[in-house]
Amino acid sequence: MAKISASVFTSHVPAIGAALDLGKTGEDYWKPVFAGYDFAKQWEKEQKPDVVFLVFNDHATAFSLEMIPTFAIGTAAEYQPADEGWGPRPVPKVIGHPRLAAHIAQSVIQDDFDLTIVNKMDVDHGLTVPLSLIFGQVDAWPCPVIPFAVNVVQYPVPSGRRCFMLGKAIRKAIESYDEPLNVQIWGTGGMSHQLQGPRAGLINREWDNMFLDKLINDPEGLSKVPHIDYVREAGSEGIELVMWLIARGAMSDVNETKKGNAPTVRHRFYHVPASNTAVGHLILENN
Amino acid sequence: MSLDKPYTDVPGTTIFDADMSRMGYHLNQFCMSLMKAENRARFKANERAYLDEWPMSEEQKQAVLDRDLNRCIALGGNIYFLAKIGATDGKSFQQMAGSMTGMTEEQYRDMMVKGGRSPEGNRYTGEKK
Ligand SMILES: [Fe+2]
Numbered sequence: 001m002a003k004i005s006a007s008v009f010t011s012h013v014p015a016i017g018a019a020l021d022l023g024k025t026g027e028d029y030w031k032p033v034f035a036g037y038d039f040a041k042q043w044e045k046e047q048k049p050d051v052v053f054l055v056f057n058d059h060a061t062a063f064s065l066e067m068i069p070t071f072a073i074g075t076a077a078e079y080q081p082a083d084e085g086w087g088p089r090p091v092p093k094v095i096g097h098p099r100l101a102a103h104i105a106q107s108v109i110q111d112d113f114d115l116t117i118v119n120k121m122d123v124d125h126g127l128t129v130p131l132s133l134i135f136g137q138v139d140a141w142p143c144p145v146i147p148f149a150v151n152v153v154q155y156p157v158p159s160g161r162r163c164f165m166l167g168k169a170i171r172k173a174i175e176s177y178d179e180p181l182n183v184q185i186w187g188t189g190g191m192s193h194q195l196q197g198p199r200a201g202l203i204n205r206e207w208d209n210m211f212l213d214k215l216i217n218d219p220e221g222l223s224k225v226p227h228i229d230y231v232r233e234a235g236s237e238g239i240e241l242v243m244w245l246i247a248r249g250a251m252s253d254v255n256e257t258k259k260g261n262a263p264t265v266r267h268r269f270y271h272v273p274a275s276n277t278a279v280g281h282l283i284l285e286n287n
Numbered sequence: 288m289s290l291d292k293p294y295t296d297v298p299g300t301t302i303f304d305a306d307m308s309r310m311g312y313h314l315n316q317f318c319m320s321l322m323k324a325e326n327r328a329r330f331k332a333n334e335r336a337y338l339d340e341w342p343m344s345e346e347q348k349q350a351v352l353d354r355d356l357n358r359c360i361a362l363g364g365n366i367y368f369l370a371k372i373g374a375t376d377g378k379s380f381q382q383m384a385g386s387m388t389g390m391t392e393e394q395y396r397d398m399m400v401k402g403g404r405s406p407e408g409n410r411y412t413g414e415k416k
Contacts, residue, residue, distance in 0.1 A: 083322065085370070154308050156304065204406045278403070
């Protein structure tokens with residue numbers, strides 16, 4: 001049977017992708033950001049995941065206002081890095097895992113989460129920046145990826161509670177898959193940032209660190225935080241953080257079936273700023 | 288019954304909800320069209336003529352021509368869509384975000400390097416700093 005071994009959380013700031021692609025990682029501004037990911041790159045070499053289930057959001061790239069799926073699972077064989085207006089990022093194409101993705105869709109929809117199934121989608125910085133940060137600059141990504149896109153662009157976005165419950169359903173689906181795969185689930189986006197209006201540039205260190213603490217120790221309580229708190233405290237685009245609750249909901253300590261102990265915090269990192277955004281990163285291993 | 292919108296008293300912030308999205312549909316779809324290089328070229332060659340191909344309001348068109356992003360947002364624009372105009376103009380996300388704050392590019396960049404805008408005094412409209 002497949003197993004979720006760990007969850008990885010990270011911001012997916014587009015400027016980080018640009019800094020990587022333009023060879024700016026050694027600049028004083030960027031050095032502390034990338035240093036926060038040295039551990040993850042080493043750790044992944046040991047973990048060797050077979051598949052990454054990657055929760056992210058599309059930023060008006062694959063989905064315009066023509067269609068706005070709340071939850072969309074990628075079941076395609078491959079995905080191209082998108083041209084977001086500056087040309088596509090020079091990173092490898094993303095190889096999917098159609099069989100596992102279809103299995104998850106089947107299971108999760110029957111668990112009352114009405115997923116949209118996507119067989120053609122270009123993936124933007126929301127997905128490719130985390131891959132670059134965790135796997136480094138490589139010629140091919142080391143494993144297949146299942147993209148899972150969440151609408152956090154147009155309100156109302158799904159609640160933290162809904163995301164947390166969805167994570168549990170995804171766990172149930174993955175752990176009932178009939179191949180012995182080592183699966184990681186990643187939650188991306190955030191942390192505090194606001195990109196619009198006179199309040200642009202908002203950063204809230206205290207709230208972000210409270211979020212990290214509760215994500216580790218009290219995800220159930222954190223899942224009850226209403227949207228308005230994210231907006232007021234972490235900025236209008238800080239709402240992306242609800243996606244982290246999907247990955248957290250898939251960990252064994254918060255699930256009844258094959259219940260485990262609290263996860264081990266393998267790595268925790270926080271830095272301000274990357275462009276307009278606070279960068280957060282966490283690695284939790286299942287026990 | 289009116290819908291619950293608890294986010295209308297956050298200062299300097301417009302939440303892009305279904306109502307705003309309806310109002311900004313053509314404005315945002317125009318922005319989306321700039322994802323294609325040939326459309327970017329056509330827009331740059333004659334902005335007014337390109338905008339006139341879209342069923343946008345005159346106010347929306349003028350806000351685009353003025354690159355007044357706050358106005359675009361008030362008229363239903365969403366920042367992730369409006370960013371395509373910035374990309375067409377060769378502007379970074381930080382330059383675009385900063386342009387909405389009344390600060391110079393340098394002031395905004397300095398504020399971010401020093402830890403960003405504090406939430407203190409910025410949570411509720413009319414709140415004392
Ligand atoms: Fe994002």
